[in-house]
Amino acid sequence: xxxxxxxxxxxxxxxxxxxxxxxxxxxxxxxxxxxxxxxxxxxxxxxxxxxxxxxxxxxxxxxxxxxxxxxxxxxxxxxxxxxxxxxxxxxxxxxxxxxxxxxxxxxxxxxxxxxxxxxxxxxxxxxxxxxxxxxxxxxxxxxxxxxxxxxxxxxxxxxxxxxxxxxxxxxxxxxxxxxxxxxxxxxxxxxxxxxxxxxxxxxxxxxxxxxxxxxxxxxxxxxxxxxxxxxxxxxxxxxxxxxxxxxxxxxxxxxxxxxxxxxxxxxxxxxxxxxxxxxxxxxxxxxxxxxxxxxxxxxxxxxxxxxxxxxxxxxxxxxxxxxxxxxxxxxxxxxx
Amino acid sequence: xxxxxxxxxxxxxxxxxxxxxxxxxxxxxxxxxxxxxxxxxxxxxxxxxxxxxxxxxxxxxxxxxxxxxxxxxxxxxxxxxxxxxxxxxxxxxxxxxxxxxxxxxxxxxxxxxxxxxxxxxxxxxxxxxxxxxxxxxxxxxxxxxxxxxxxxxxxxxxxxxxxxxxxxxxxxxxxxxxxxxxxxxxxxxxxxxxxxxxxxxxxxxxxxxxxxxxxxxxxxxxxxxxxxxxxxxxxxxxxxxxxxxxxxxxxxxxxxxxxxxxxxxxxxxxxxxxxxxxxxxxxxxxxxxxxxxxxxxxxxxxxxxxxxxxxxxxxxxxxxxxxxxxxxxxxxxxxxxxxxxxxxxxxxxxxxxxxxxxxxxxxxxxxxxxxxxxxxxxxxxxxxxxxxxxxxxxxxxxxxxxxxxxxxxxxxxxxxxxxxxxxxxxxxxxxxxxxxxxxxxxxxxxxxxxxxxxxxxxxxxxxxxx
Numbered sequence: 001x002x003x004x005x006x007x008x009x010x011x012x013x014x015x016x017x018x019x020x021x022x023x024x025x026x027x028x029x030x031x032x033x034x035x036x037x038x039x040x041x042x043x044x045x046x047x048x049x050x051x052x053x054x055x056x057x058x059x060x061x062x063x064x065x066x067x068x069x070x071x072x073x074x075x076x077x078x079x080x081x082x083x084x085x086x087x088x089x090x091x092x093x094x095x096x097x098x099x100x101x102x103x104x105x106x107x108x109x110x111x112x113x114x115x116x117x118x119x120x121x122x123x124x125x126x127x128x129x130x131x132x133x134x135x136x137x138x139x140x141x142x143x144x145x146x147x148x149x150x151x152x153x154x155x156x157x158x159x160x161x162x163x164x165x166x167x168x169x170x171x172x173x174x175x176x177x178x179x180x181x182x183x184x185x186x187x188x189x190x191x192x193x194x195x196x197x198x199x200x201x202x203x204x205x206x207x208x209x210x211x212x213x214x215x216x217x218x219x220x221x222x223x224x225x226x227x228x229x230x231x232x233x234x235x236x237x238x239x240x241x242x243x244x245x246x247x248x249x250x251x252x253x254x255x256x257x258x259x260x261x262x263x264x265x266x267x268x269x270x271x272x273x274x275x276x277x278x279x280x281x282x283x284x285x286x287x288x289x290x291x292x293x294x295x296x297x298x299x300x301x302x303x304x305x306x307x308x309x310x311x312x313x314x315x316x317x318x319x320x321x322x323x324x325x326x327x328x329x330x331x332x333x334x335x336x
Numbered sequence: 337x338x339x340x341x342x343x344x345x346x347x348x349x350x351x352x353x354x355x356x357x358x359x360x361x362x363x364x365x366x367x368x369x370x371x372x373x374x375x376x377x378x379x380x381x382x383x384x385x386x387x388x389x390x391x392x393x394x395x396x397x398x399x400x401x402x403x404x405x406x407x408x409x410x411x412x413x414x415x416x417x418x419x420x421x422x423x424x425x426x427x428x429x430x431x432x433x434x435x436x437x438x439x440x441x442x443x444x445x446x447x448x449x450x451x452x453x454x455x456x457x458x459x460x461x462x463x464x465x466x467x468x469x470x471x472x473x474x475x476x477x478x479x480x481x482x483x484x485x486x487x488x489x490x491x492x493x494x495x496x497x498x499x500x501x502x503x504x505x506x507x508x509x510x511x512x513x514x515x516x517x518x519x520x521x522x523x524x525x526x527x528x529x530x531x532x533x534x535x536x537x538x539x540x541x542x543x544x545x546x547x548x549x550x551x552x553x554x555x556x557x558x559x560x561x562x563x564x565x566x567x568x569x570x571x572x573x574x575x576x577x578x579x580x581x582x583x584x585x586x587x588x589x590x591x592x593x594x595x596x597x598x599x600x601x602x603x604x605x606x607x608x609x610x611x612x613x614x615x616x617x618x619x620x621x622x623x624x625x626x627x628x629x630x631x632x633x634x635x636x637x638x639x640x641x642x643x644x645x646x647x648x649x650x651x652x653x654x655x656x657x658x659x660x661x662x663x664x665x666x667x668x669x670x671x672x673x674x675x676x677x678x679x680x681x682x683x684x685x686x687x688x689x690x691x692x693x694x695x696x697x698x699x700x701x702x703x704x705x706x707x708x709x710x711x712x713x714x715x716x717x718x719x720x721x722x723x724x725x726x727x728x729x730x731x732x733x734x735x736x737x738x739x740x741x742x743x744x745x746x747x748x749x750x751x752x753x754x755x756x757x758x759x760x761x762x763x764x765x766x767x768x769x770x771x772x773x774x775x776x777x778x779x780x781x782x783x784x785x786x787x788x789x790x791x792x793x794x795x796x797x798x799x800x801x802x
Contacts, residue, residue: 192385208382
């Protein structure tokens with residue numbers, strides 16, 4: 001009996017040590033992100049892996065998963081083993097914390113700037129020459145204007161779009177919620193197709209040629225103009241928009257299970273570094289670092305921005321009021 | 337004159353009308369063209385919107401399908417699998433219907449019969465990624481019996497832990513699936529190893545499957561037995577090392593070779609009601625060796641297990657093309673005791689058996705320790721005949737001479753069996769097999785006068801498995 005126990009213990013120890021030894025040499029992280037960050041994280045991953053290898057001698061491979069932010073959060077809740085999540089809005093990570101208990105509720109305090117190493121906003125992408133003469137939110141609520149935006153039930157970007165419109169309407173109508181609802185309802189009456197994510201909506205507008213205006217992440221709009229040419233599309237900056245803060249965090253329980261906590265933390269810290277912030281700006285996200293912001297000032301137009309806390313009292317409240325089942329968005333969309 | 341003026345006036349009027357009306361006409365035409373263009377643009381948008389909606393609908397259908405469990409049915413059974421592959425339920429099973437005929441059995445000691453040899457549904461599955469289970473009852477006997485029921489945590493190919501009831505890794509032919517054995521009944525060495533036992537096992541494949549190891553702690557059951565309840569505190573330690581040199585070239589090995597050695601050791605203590613000792617059989621399933629028991633009151637003279645039990649089984653198989661060989665040698669030692677009420681005697685008895693078994697696929701299939709799929713299924717309408725396999729074996733089982741006459745009766749139990757057998761297996765497909773065997777066994781002792789008569793055993797089997 002003692003012989004057997006010793007044998008099993010020795011084999012277990014040997015296998016354990018082998019695993020630990022392998023883990024020391026190579027680490028794989030899964031970054032579950034939202035739709036338009038593909039290109040950003042491709043570059044970030046390459047740069048971080050090189051830096052980490054040089055500093056620690058460890059080879060890091062980072063796998064990426066992209067989709068609508070809400071959908072991605074649900075996948076993590078359902079068991080997708082993300083070491084880090086870099087989603088479109090804090091509410092989606094709150095959901096992971098609350099429903100799957102994979103990270104603490106106060107996760108957003110762990111990194112600077114509410115754990116959002118970059119920001120963005122919502123702008124309009126229109127076809128060259130702006131044939132429908134779209135200048136501000138009022139123009140996309142006009143009859144006869146076809147508006148492309150994804151589904152706020154599945155896309156973080158779409159929720160930013162919706163709340164940006166709502167915020168504008170509240171200001172326009174002096175805080176009258178009913179008029180704001182009517183205003184936003186008129187916009188959604190103009191939406192012919194609801195994609196599940198921001199990248200899908202870009203495809204609908206840019207590649208499929210549908211619609212007069214795309215409500216887009218600023219970075220997505222700038223990328224479209226850069227890749228497809230200013231002879232085809234142009235950006236219209238509305239008079240007022242929302243400050244979007246896409247947050248990032250380590251998924252503690254998964255990272256602990258994988259033994260990747262240290263690498264995952266370093267990966268997210270890298271986003272705040274000068275090198276990381278340069279990459280952020282290159283991919284048209286607004287950097288937090290002032291020096292980098294100044295350097296790329298010409299890329300990002302001045303725009304009056306409001307925060308979700310100022311107008312909606314935070315994500316939890318906005319989510320419950322507008323995007324929960326039976327919420328304002330459902331009422332608007334079902335009564336189109 | 338009047339007529340000319342009237343005609344001239346008409347012409348002038350027309351000319352004037354044309355000059356005055358032309359811009360209006362052009363404007364009307366432009367307006368109509370614009371309206372038509374607008375309508376075309378609207379229709380173009382509508383078509384694009386409908387096309388995109390259809391595209392998104394198809395994506396949603398595909399995505400929904402990805403999250404749905406899959407159901408498959410095939411030659412290896414029926415399977416339900418979760419979308420992420422972490423949960424699996426498999427329904428498998430097999431049925432063997434035999435006919436046995438004993439030739440030259442004038443005294444009709446053995447019964448010619450048609451029987452269900454095995455009726456075994458198998459429920460297997462995975463309950464999250466690493467954790468497997470298997471439950472296999474048998475309904476062929478007088479009462480349903482659980483043969484396999486175990487749970488296995490399979491973390492890596494190198495390391496898996498199994499707990500429950502299953503085959504100890506001892507005899508090679510015993511370890512082979514009942515659906516894959518070459519003969520209707522296993523050979524003589526199988527007499528000296530247990531069928532199933534309850535225990536905890538650590539096993540795995542090292543060096544890419546070249547070295548397979550098993551180490552296990554079992555309740556400990558007698559040879560040939562299938563245990564569920566233990567009668568004593570003693571346990572058996574079972575270990576096996578098996579080498580498959582060409583495991584890394586499993587798809588096309590120069591030769592499919594496997595060899596190794598298995599052994600067990602443990603203490604077994606029987607009592608007069610449960611002796612913890614086996615009986616041994618002939619290939620025709622007749623009991624040919626049993627330890628002495630007493631039915632008198634008070635019970636005296638019953639032989640019981642009384643200490644150390646050891647088994648050593650070197651073993652090997654070799655398959656090259658259509659040719660297959662399997663050989664094993666088994667030694668089973670057991671300390672036994674007999675208390676007659678007057679004297680108590682003890683002895684460590686050693687029984688030995690060996691066999692060599694060969695098979696040849698006449699239809700050219702690649703032979704294997706596992707199941708073989710015919711190159712062509714039997715299909716009378718399409719012209720396939722399945723696979724035909726010739727089989728032959730020779731084996732001996734030698735019971736310890738010291739067993740006689742104190743522990744076994746020389747007039748009731750044989751001291752030696754020598755058996756040869758030939759057969760033909762017709763694999764109609766991967767799932768259906770017909771088997772025809774003839775086996776003749778020569779005995780030493782085991783009769784009131786001289787030797788027990790030779791056993792001439794003819795058997796057929798219809799087997800279906802999935």
